[in-house]
Amino acid sequence: MFTGSHVILYSQDAEADRAFLRDVIGFPHVDAGGGWLIFKLPPAEVAVHPTEGEPKHEFYLMCDDLDAALARLGERGAEVTRPVAEAPWGRLTAVRLPSGSELPLYQPLHPVAHNL
Known part of the structure:
Protein backbone atom coordinates (compact mmCIF):
# COMPACT_ATOMS: atom_id res chain seq x y z
CA MET A 1 0.00 0.00 0.00
CA PHE A 2 2.72 2.53 0.97
CA THR A 3 5.92 2.91 -1.00
CA GLY A 4 7.91 5.07 1.42
CA SER A 5 7.83 8.04 3.72
CA HIS A 6 8.68 11.67 3.01
CA VAL A 7 10.36 13.67 5.77
CA ILE A 8 10.41 17.47 5.62
CA LEU A 9 12.97 19.55 7.50
CA TYR A 10 12.05 23.23 7.67
CA SER A 11 15.09 25.48 7.53
CA GLN A 12 15.95 29.16 7.61
CA ASP A 13 18.79 28.40 5.16
CA ALA A 14 17.44 25.54 3.05
CA GLU A 15 20.11 25.83 0.35
CA ALA A 16 22.98 25.48 2.86
CA ASP A 17 21.26 22.62 4.69
CA ARG A 18 20.65 20.83 1.38
CA ALA A 19 24.37 21.20 0.55
CA PHE A 20 25.23 19.76 4.00
CA LEU A 21 23.01 16.73 3.43
CA ARG A 22 24.54 16.27 -0.02
CA GLY A 34 15.67 24.56 -9.70
CA GLY A 35 18.12 23.06 -7.22
CA TRP A 36 15.34 21.62 -5.06
CA LEU A 37 17.11 18.49 -3.87
CA ILE A 38 15.21 15.50 -2.53
CA PHE A 39 17.35 12.98 -0.68
CA LYS A 40 17.25 9.23 -0.48
CA GLU A 52 2.09 15.12 28.72
CA GLY A 53 2.98 18.25 26.72
CA GLU A 54 2.21 19.43 23.23
CA PRO A 55 2.57 16.72 20.58
CA LYS A 56 5.72 17.08 18.48
CA HIS A 57 7.67 15.13 15.87
CA GLU A 58 11.37 14.33 15.83
CA PHE A 59 13.77 13.09 13.15
CA TYR A 60 16.94 11.15 13.97
CA LEU A 61 19.54 9.60 11.70
CA MET A 62 20.25 6.08 12.99
CA CYS A 63 23.63 4.37 12.81
CA ASP A 64 25.19 1.11 13.93
CA ASP A 65 28.38 2.77 15.25
CA LEU A 66 27.94 6.31 16.50
CA ASP A 67 31.65 6.85 17.19
CA ALA A 68 32.61 5.86 13.63
CA PRO A 88 20.06 1.72 28.20
CA TRP A 89 18.08 1.98 24.93
CA GLY A 90 20.61 3.95 22.86
CA ARG A 91 23.32 6.55 22.36
CA LEU A 92 22.39 10.09 21.25
CA THR A 93 24.14 13.20 20.00
CA ALA A 94 23.62 15.83 17.28
CA VAL A 95 25.48 17.76 14.60
CA ARG A 96 24.85 21.35 13.58
CA LEU A 97 23.27 22.14 10.23
CA PRO A 98 24.50 25.28 8.46
CA SER A 99 21.16 26.95 9.28
CA GLY A 100 22.01 26.61 12.97
CA SER A 101 19.55 23.87 13.83
CA GLU A 102 20.59 20.44 15.03
CA LEU A 103 20.35 17.08 13.31
CA PRO A 104 20.13 14.36 15.99
CA LEU A 105 22.06 11.11 15.56
CA TYR A 106 21.07 7.89 17.28
CA GLN A 107 22.67 4.49 17.81
CA PRO A 108 19.85 2.23 19.01
CA LEU A 109 20.69 -0.47 21.53
CA HIS A 110 17.21 -1.99 21.29
CA PRO A 111 15.68 -4.17 18.56
CA VAL A 112 15.01 -2.15 15.41
CA ALA A 113 12.19 -2.49 12.89
CA HIS A 114 13.76 -0.83 9.84
CA ASN A 115 15.28 -4.05 8.56
CA LEU A 116 12.10 -6.18 8.71
Whole structure:
Protein backbone atom coordinates (compact mmCIF):
# COMPACT_ATOMS: atom_id res chain seq x y z
CA MET A 1 0.00 0.00 0.00
CA PHE A 2 2.72 2.53 0.97
CA THR A 3 5.92 2.91 -1.00
CA GLY A 4 7.91 5.07 1.42
CA SER A 5 7.83 8.04 3.72
CA HIS A 6 8.68 11.67 3.01
CA VAL A 7 10.36 13.67 5.77
CA ILE A 8 10.41 17.47 5.62
CA LEU A 9 12.97 19.55 7.50
CA TYR A 10 12.05 23.23 7.67
CA SER A 11 15.09 25.48 7.53
CA GLN A 12 15.95 29.16 7.61
CA ASP A 13 18.79 28.40 5.16
CA ALA A 14 17.44 25.54 3.05
CA GLU A 15 20.11 25.83 0.35
CA ALA A 16 22.98 25.48 2.86
CA ASP A 17 21.26 22.62 4.69
CA ARG A 18 20.65 20.83 1.38
CA ALA A 19 24.37 21.20 0.55
CA PHE A 20 25.23 19.76 4.00
CA LEU A 21 23.01 16.73 3.43
CA ARG A 22 24.54 16.27 -0.02
CA ASP A 23 28.22 16.97 0.75
CA VAL A 24 28.76 16.19 4.44
CA ILE A 25 26.15 13.52 5.18
CA GLY A 26 26.53 12.17 1.63
CA PHE A 27 22.93 11.28 0.88
CA PRO A 28 22.16 10.46 -2.78
CA HIS A 29 19.59 12.84 -4.24
CA VAL A 30 17.54 13.92 -7.20
CA ASP A 31 16.99 17.48 -8.32
CA ALA A 32 13.25 18.07 -8.46
CA GLY A 33 13.92 21.28 -10.40
CA GLY A 34 15.67 24.56 -9.70
CA GLY A 35 18.12 23.06 -7.22
CA TRP A 36 15.34 21.62 -5.06
CA LEU A 37 17.11 18.49 -3.87
CA ILE A 38 15.21 15.50 -2.53
CA PHE A 39 17.35 12.98 -0.68
CA LYS A 40 17.25 9.23 -0.48
CA LEU A 41 17.13 8.21 3.17
CA PRO A 42 18.23 4.97 4.75
CA PRO A 43 15.47 2.54 5.75
CA ALA A 44 13.15 4.06 8.33
CA GLU A 45 10.92 3.19 11.24
CA VAL A 46 8.44 5.14 13.30
CA ALA A 47 7.70 5.01 17.03
CA VAL A 48 4.88 6.64 19.00
CA HIS A 49 5.84 7.96 22.43
CA PRO A 50 3.43 9.27 25.07
CA THR A 51 3.63 12.93 26.07
CA GLU A 52 2.09 15.12 28.72
CA GLY A 53 2.98 18.25 26.72
CA GLU A 54 2.21 19.43 23.23
CA PRO A 55 2.57 16.72 20.58
CA LYS A 56 5.72 17.08 18.48
CA HIS A 57 7.67 15.13 15.87
CA GLU A 58 11.37 14.33 15.83
CA PHE A 59 13.77 13.09 13.15
CA TYR A 60 16.94 11.15 13.97
CA LEU A 61 19.54 9.60 11.70
CA MET A 62 20.25 6.08 12.99
CA CYS A 63 23.63 4.37 12.81
CA ASP A 64 25.19 1.11 13.93
CA ASP A 65 28.38 2.77 15.25
CA LEU A 66 27.94 6.31 16.50
CA ASP A 67 31.65 6.85 17.19
CA ALA A 68 32.61 5.86 13.63
CA ALA A 69 29.84 8.05 12.17
CA LEU A 70 31.02 11.04 14.22
CA ALA A 71 34.60 10.50 13.09
CA ARG A 72 33.57 10.44 9.41
CA LEU A 73 31.35 13.50 9.81
CA GLY A 74 34.11 15.34 11.69
CA GLU A 75 36.49 14.70 8.78
CA ARG A 76 33.91 16.37 6.53
CA GLY A 77 33.63 19.41 8.79
CA ALA A 78 30.52 18.60 10.82
CA GLU A 79 30.27 20.19 14.28
CA VAL A 80 29.03 17.96 17.11
CA THR A 81 26.66 20.03 19.27
CA ARG A 82 26.04 17.70 22.22
CA PRO A 83 28.13 15.20 24.12
CA VAL A 84 27.11 11.61 23.46
CA ALA A 85 24.37 10.68 25.94
CA GLU A 86 24.35 7.05 27.01
CA ALA A 87 21.04 5.37 27.86
CA PRO A 88 20.06 1.72 28.20
CA TRP A 89 18.08 1.98 24.93
CA GLY A 90 20.61 3.95 22.86
CA ARG A 91 23.32 6.55 22.36
CA LEU A 92 22.39 10.09 21.25
CA THR A 93 24.14 13.20 20.00
CA ALA A 94 23.62 15.83 17.28
CA VAL A 95 25.48 17.76 14.60
CA ARG A 96 24.85 21.35 13.58
CA LEU A 97 23.27 22.14 10.23
CA PRO A 98 24.50 25.28 8.46
CA SER A 99 21.16 26.95 9.28
CA GLY A 100 22.01 26.61 12.97
CA SER A 101 19.55 23.87 13.83
CA GLU A 102 20.59 20.44 15.03
CA LEU A 103 20.35 17.08 13.31
CA PRO A 104 20.13 14.36 15.99
CA LEU A 105 22.06 11.11 15.56
CA TYR A 106 21.07 7.89 17.28
CA GLN A 107 22.67 4.49 17.81
CA PRO A 108 19.85 2.23 19.01
CA LEU A 109 20.69 -0.47 21.53
CA HIS A 110 17.21 -1.99 21.29
CA PRO A 111 15.68 -4.17 18.56
CA VAL A 112 15.01 -2.15 15.41
CA ALA A 113 12.19 -2.49 12.89
CA HIS A 114 13.76 -0.83 9.84
CA ASN A 115 15.28 -4.05 8.56
CA LEU A 116 12.10 -6.18 8.71
